Amino acid sequence: GAGVSQSPRYKVAKRGQDVALRCDPISGHVSLFWYQQALGQGPEFLTYFQNEAQLDKSGLPSDRFFAERPEGSVSTLKIQRTQQEDSAVYLCASGLDRGYEQYFGPGTRLTVT
Amino acid sequence: SQQGEEDPQALSIQEGENATMNCSYKTSINNLQWYRQNSGRGLVHLILIRSNEREKHSGRLRVTLDTSKKSSSLLITASRAADTASYFCQPGAGSYQLTFGKGTKLSVIP
Numbered sequence: 640g641a642g643v644s645q646s647p648r649y650k651v652a653k654r655g656q657d658v659a660l661r662c663d664p665i666s667g668h669v670s671l672f673w674y675q676q677a678l679g680q681g682p683e684f685l686t687y688f689q690n691e692a693q694l695d696k697s698g699l700p701s702d703r704f705f706a707e708r709p710e711g712s713v714s715t716l717k718i719q720r721t722q723q724e725d726s727a728v729y730l731c732a733s734g735l736d737r738g739y740e741q742y743f744g745p746g747t748r749l750t751v752t
Numbered sequence: 753s754q755q756g757e758e759d760p761q762a763l764s765i766q767e768g769e770n771a772t773m774n775c776s777y778k779t780s781i782n783n784l785q786w787y788r789q790n791s792g793r794g795l796v797h798l799i800l801i802r803s804n805e806r807e808k809h810s811g812r813l814r815v816t817l818d819t820s821k822k823s824s825s826l827l828i829t830a831s832r833a834a835d836t837a838s839y840f841c842q843p844g845a846g847s848y849q850l851t852f853g854k855g856t857k858l859s860v861i862p
Binding site: 643672674679680681682683684687730732737738739740741742743744745746 | 782783785787793794795796797800840844850851852853854855
């Protein structure tokens with residue numbers, strides 16, 4: 640069956656541009672997480688959705704970061720006015736529910752120049 | 753948030769040897785998960801152990817959990833070159849915010 644997919648896989652943005660990263664979770668998965676992973680580090684939590692409800696956004700680094708999951712399936716992570724420090728791999732994961740294993744997508748590598 | 757800390761940071765072994773890596777955490781948990789990440793790729797879930805379990809097996813993987821010591825270990829037996837990856841633990845508690853440590857980077861030399 641289809642796993643978690645993310646698009647684009649690679650994105651180069653000029654500083655100041657807005658970007659939108661898409662996550663297609665596994666069908667029927669209630670939980671959806673976004674993570675940011677810097678080179679050589681573990682993934683850092685950004686935000687969590689349960690269906691369409693964003694229950695935790697405490698990991699979003701600034702108000703330039705915004706995530707949504709309006710119909711409880713596909714999710715978009717938007718970064719406004721990108722900065723160089725936003726360069727990282729952005730990972731999406733979905734799960735049957737909280738407390739179950741998470742299935743990760745391949746990530747989107749964002750490079751801000 | 754509940755963060756696991758993996759130890760050692762790096763481990764290099766010969767193919768066929770066993771690899772053991774450890775995870776420590778600070779507060780009570782409901783479960784703990786281990787993940788593998790090959791270079792440049794997404795994380796793959798390996799095993800989930802619940803707080804009322806002490807040991808779990810999956811193929812060549814053996815995970816133990818000691819809630820009194822707030823620690824877990826992952827043992828990979830008869831390692832293969834394909835096991836070369838970074839391994840992360842993720843303690844799960846009541847918070848939605850699930851975090852990872854820096855991982856153990858395992859190198860299996862053919």
